[in-house]
Amino acid sequence: MTATGLRAMLGVQWRTHRRGTLVWVLALIALMVGTAGSIAGLYNTPEKIHTYAQAVTAGDALVVINGRVEGIDSLGGIIADEFGFFAAFLLPLLGISLVALMTRSEEEAGRLEAVLAGRVARYVPVLAGLTIASAAIVVTTVAFALGLTAFGVPATRSILYAASLGTLAFVFAGFAALLAQVTLHSRGVYTWGLLILAGAYVLRGVGDVTKTWVTWLSPLGWAEKAAPFGDMRWWTLLIPLTVACLFAALAVLVAGRRDLGSALVGGGAGPARATSWLRSPIGLATAIHRASILAWLAGAVILAGTMGSLAQQFIDAVLGNPAMAAAFGVSGAQPVDEMVALTQLYIAIIATGFAVQAVGSLRGEETAGRLEMQLSGRLSRLRWLAAHGLVIVTGVVIIVLVSSVVLAAGMAWSMGTPVNLGLVLWAGAAYLPAELLVGGLALALFGLRPRAFPAAWGALASVTFIAFLGPGLKLPAWLLDLAPTTHIGSPPLGTVEAGQLVVLGAIAATLGVAGAVGFRRRGVPQS
Amino acid sequence: MTAPQPVIRAQGLTKTFGQVRALDGLDLEVTPGEVHGFLGPNGAGKSTTIRIVLGLIRASGGHVELFGRDPWRQAATLHERLAYVAGDVALWSGLTGGQCLDVLGATQGGLDEARRTALIERFELDPTKRIRDYSKGNRQKVALIAALAADAELLVLDEPTSGLDPLMEQAFQEVVRERRKDGCTVLLSSHILGEVEALADRVTIIRRGRTVTSGTLAELRRHTRTHVHAVTVDAPAGLADAPGVADYVSERLDGHADSRFTIDAAHLDDSVGRLHAARIHTLTVTPPSLDALFLRSYDGDAGPLDAGPLDASELGEPAEAAR
Numbered sequence: 001m002t003a004t005g006l007r008a009m010l011g012v013q014w015r016t017h018r019r020g021t022l023v024w025v026l027a028l029i030a031l032m033v034g035t036a037g038s039i040a041g042l043y044n045t046p047e048k049i050h051t052y053a054q055a056v057t058a059g060d061a062l063v064v065i066n067g068r069v070e071g072i073d074s075l076g077g078i079i080a081d082e083f084g085f086f087a088a089f090l091l092p093l094l095g096i097s098l099v100a101l102m103t104r105s106e107e108e109a110g111r112l113e114a115v116l117a118g119r120v121a122r123y124v125p126v127l128a129g130l131t132i133a134s135a136a137i138v139v140t141t142v143a144f145a146l147g148l149t150a151f152g153v154p155a156t157r158s159i160l161y162a163a164s165l166g167t168l169a170f171v172f173a174g175f176a177a178l179l180a181q182v183t184l185h186s187r188g189v190y191t192w193g194l195l196i197l198a199g200a201y202v203l204r205g206v207g208d209v210t211k212t213w214v215t216w217l218s219p220l221g222w223a224e225k226a227a228p229f230g231d232m233r234w235w236t237l238l239i240p241l242t243v244a245c246l247f248a249a250l251a252v253l254v255a256g257r258r259d260l261g262s263a264l265v266g267g268g269a270g271p272a273r274a275t276s277w278l279r280s281p282i283g284l285a286t287a288i289h290r291a292s293i294l295a296w297l298a299g300a301v302i303l304a305g306t307m308g309s310l311a312q313q314f315i316d317a318v319l320g321n322p323a324m325a326a327a328f329g330v331s332g333a334q335p336v337d338e339m340v341a342l343t344q345l346y347i348a349i350i351a352t353g354f355a356v357q358a359v360g361s362l363r364g365e366e367t368a369g370r371l372e373m374q375l376s377g378r379l380s381r382l383r384w385l386a387a388h389g390l391v392i393v394t395g396v397v398i399i400v401l402v403s404s405v406v407l408a409a410g411m412a413w414s415m416g417t418p419v420n421l422g423l424v425l426w427a428g429a430a431y432l433p434a435e436l437l438v439g440g441l442a443l444a445l446f447g448l449r450p451r452a453f454p455a456a457w458g459a460l461a462s463v464t465f466i467a468f469l470g471p472g473l474k475l476p477a478w479l480l481d482l483a484p485t486t487h488i489g490s491p492p493l494g495t496v497e498a499g500q501l502v503v504l505g506a507i508a509a510t511l512g513v514a515g516a517v518g519f520r521r522r523g524v525p526q527s
Numbered sequence: 528m529t530a531p532q533p534v535i536r537a538q539g540l541t542k543t544f545g546q547v548r549a550l551d552g553l554d555l556e557v558t559p560g561e562v563h564g565f566l567g568p569n570g571a572g573k574s575t576t577i578r579i580v581l582g583l584i585r586a587s588g589g590h591v592e593l594f595g596r597d598p599w600r601q602a603a604t605l606h607e608r609l610a611y612v613a614g615d616v617a618l619w620s621g622l623t624g625g626q627c628l629d630v631l632g633a634t635q636g637g638l639d640e641a642r643r644t645a646l647i648e649r650f651e652l653d654p655t656k657r658i659r660d661y662s663k664g665n666r667q668k669v670a671l672i673a674a675l676a677a678d679a680e681l682l683v684l685d686e687p688t689s690g691l692d693p694l695m696e697q698a699f700q701e702v703v704r705e706r707r708k709d710g711c712t713v714l715l716s717s718h719i720l721g722e723v724e725a726l727a728d729r730v731t732i733i734r735r736g737r738t739v740t741s742g743t744l745a746e747l748r749r750h751t752r753t754h755v756h757a758v759t760v761d762a763p764a765g766l767a768d769a770p771g772v773a774d775y776v777s778e779r780l781d782g783h784a785d786s787r788f789t790i791d792a793a794h795l796d797d798s799v800g801r802l803h804a805a806r807i808h809t810l811t812v813t814p815p816s817l818d819a820l821f822l823r824s825y826d827g828d829a830g831p832l833d834a835g836p837l838d839a840s841e842l843g844e845p846a847e848a849a850r
Contacts, residue, residue, distance in 0.1 A: 184659065185620070185659065269623075269655040269656060270622075270623035270626070270655055270656075270657055271623060271625065271626060271655070272623065272625035272626075272654040272655045273625050273626065273629055273654075274622070274625070274626040274627075274628075274629030274630050274633075278622075278626060278629070278630060279629055279630055279632075279633035280633070284619075284630055287619070287621070287622070288619065291621075368617040369613055369615045369616070369617035370617045370618065370619065372578070372583060372613050373611070373613055373616075373617070373618075373631060373634075373670070374634055375583060375602070375606075376581055376583070376606055376609075376610075376611035376613070376634070376683075377606050377631070377633075377634025377635045377636070378603050378604070378606050378607040378634065378635065378636055379603060379606075379634050380602070380603035381602075381603075383603075521585075523578070523583065523584030523585060524583045524584065525583075
């Protein structure tokens with residue numbers, strides 16, 4: 001088969017997706033190179049590097065989160081370790097999202113039909129999407145390798161490390177292309193892609209802790225086993241490359257053979273009537289947000305469960321080694337509290353992510369034209385917004401409380417002693433004002449500047465960056481203070497000042513009210 | 528139903544989106560009990576007008592009343608009395624058609640159950656299928672059924688039949704007529720002239736955000752000219768100078784008089800009398816179609832309809848006119 005229309009298709013895909021692709025690539029490069037630079041500045045003597053290496057290899061908790069980095073006693077090793085958690089999610093996500101956007105989303109929107117009616121073979125859009133995603137991954141990889149080299153990491157090791165991350169992204173790009181053929185909607189591509197990614201993360205963690213072959217089952221493990229700062233196993237890159245090519249080839253094959261708009265996983269019949277619950281504004285809002293509440297909850301529960309069940313290892317590591325504690329940014333004096341505080345920060349970020357995404361889906365209701373239909377009835381704008389606000393806030397609370405319970409249960413199981421559930425719950429609940437503040441910001445954007453809504457995602461990314469990497473990178477205090485999570489006081493480890501919570505809550509409420517007022521005054525739909 | 532004031536009254540509406548002037552002094556009046564056709568080319572401002580009337584967006588200037596009230600301030604209260612089908616029907620892809628019907632019905636204060644059942648049957652809709660598995664036409668049907676089954680005084684339909692096949696289009700027209708018999712007022716924005724011609728009591732034609740003309744179809748036709756082609760045994764006497772006649776051309780063909788002219792509606796009877804006196808062999812009288820009105824109103828920078836009579840060449844039959 002000749003790739004009829006590949007050039008034209010590449011042009012179309014690039015033209016329609018170049019902005020999003022560039023933002024993704026540039027943001028990722030900036031984040032990775034910037035972080036590497038900060039680490040290089042922080043660990044600028046062999047002694048400091050050695051201390052760090054001693055600390056993180058002392059126990060299994062950090063190994064689960066960041067992976068077992070071979071050759072950690074070097075600047076590159078520290079970067080790889082610090083980056084372990086982020087790289088494990090961001091690079092696969094780069095592959096998944098670019099491919100999903102350029103394949104199933106286009107098909108779902110019906111745009112692909114117009115393209116395929118022209119002189120474009122059926123499998124070409126997938127091929128074009130994969131090509132552009134691969135180009136984006138290569139650019140990111142090269143830039144990262146250059147950045148690492150510039151900060152004093154040996155060039156060959158930089159290249160191998162960057163390549164191991166790049167091939168990781170390839171695997172998930174190929175996998176997403178295949179998912180795009182078998183699921184009917186782009187949501188399915190994300191959901192299944194992220195589920196498999198979470199599975200890969202768990203497998204890598206289990207393998208690293210048990211030091212067994214299990215690591216080799218995970219794409220994240222393949223990247224780790226390239227050992228760029230240890231033995232430099234170049235050949236391991238062949239595994240992800242082969243797998244990625246297999247996935248991609250299969251996707252192209254299926255795309256060429258299936259009907260447009262079809263999927264291997266289809267939908268069946270459903271109820272002919274709506275329940276009175278679904279007819280109510282709150283019932284409909286619940287139906288709209290239910291899937292995403294469950295997805296974010298699943299993420300938070302997996303994280304809390306993993307952290308909780310490793311509590312004993314964490315405590316052993318921290319108690320036995322002050323340097324280890326320092327690597328966590330904690331004192332090591334109250335290991336149980338430190339464990340809870342660390343996990344709750346992660347949970348808070350997940351809950352905040354849900355809030356931003358849920359408010360974003362209101363914007364989705366508007367741009368799709370469904371909001372207009374609803375507001376043409378006797379439902380007032382404020383009641384509509386209130387119903388959604390209530391469901392979203394409930395979702396945030398559910399995510400925080402359920403994963404707190406799971407964390408406490410996991411800890412109790414791991415340590416063999418009862419855990420103060422109230423303390424864990426309180427630590428989670430204390431973050432609610434910070435979570436709602438970011439959600440309120442998203443709502444204000446929705447109400448006042450709906451077209452600028454992507455800025456809410458920017459805010460989430462900034463808060464995440466400051467919360468996780470800020471203290472480690474010793475960012476200036478004013479920068480740390482920009483993130484609402486900073487003001488919570490790291491419960492139960494630190495003291496929570498009620499005044500701070502009230503201020504955060506008041507800001508959140510003000511933003512929410514501003515959003516509601518703006519929404520009431522503006523035209524719907526505002527394109 | 529017997530409310531004295533118009534159901535919808537818009538005067539001098541303007542709306543700007545940034546630099547774009549979407550509406551530029553638009554007038555629209557819909558009286559109770561009528562089906563009002565709302566016509567205009569793409570981008571003329573039909574959907575914008577409808578959204579302002581519904582209080583979804585706010586006019587930049589001018590005056591608008593819905594049931595005699597301000598739709599922007601009292602949107603939710605006024606909406607109890609109407610049902611709306613948007614131009615681009617978007618529904619929740621995870622819900623079934625039946626669920627969407629009920630959800631939309633709930634926003635309108637409930638559907639008439641008997642009518643809901645009857646309409647599902649009439650439009651041949653499978654209510655157990657999920658929206659994402661429906662075709663565009665079937666999604667359109669869901670929104671239409673929800674609006675037509677609602678107990679509304681006013682139906683606002685924005686190009687409601689764009690995805691329907693001719694059979695369903697037929698069913699739609701029947702149902703709209705029934706609803707009108709029940710006393711319902713209908714604002715029907717449409718591109719399908721046959722549909723408007725079949726349903727509308729009055730029409731408003733807009734172009735570039737302004738009302739070009741408004742009135743009953745008969746009134747609109749009165750401003751335009753009927754095209755007559757007659758073959759008579761004798762040459763018709765005095766027709767060329769008869770009142771109301773224009774573009775008169777007559778020649779002898781195969782022993783008959785072949786005459787063509789245009790005539791305004793008021794003088795048709797007189798000129799046909801003269802043709803009759805000349806002994807009619809064949810006679811073709813072509814009234815101005817809505818298409819002609821439409822094209823005339825849309826065309827370039829042509830002024831409002833009542834600025835002057837249309838000439839025959841604009842009224843269709845281009846092949847003959849060109850000869």
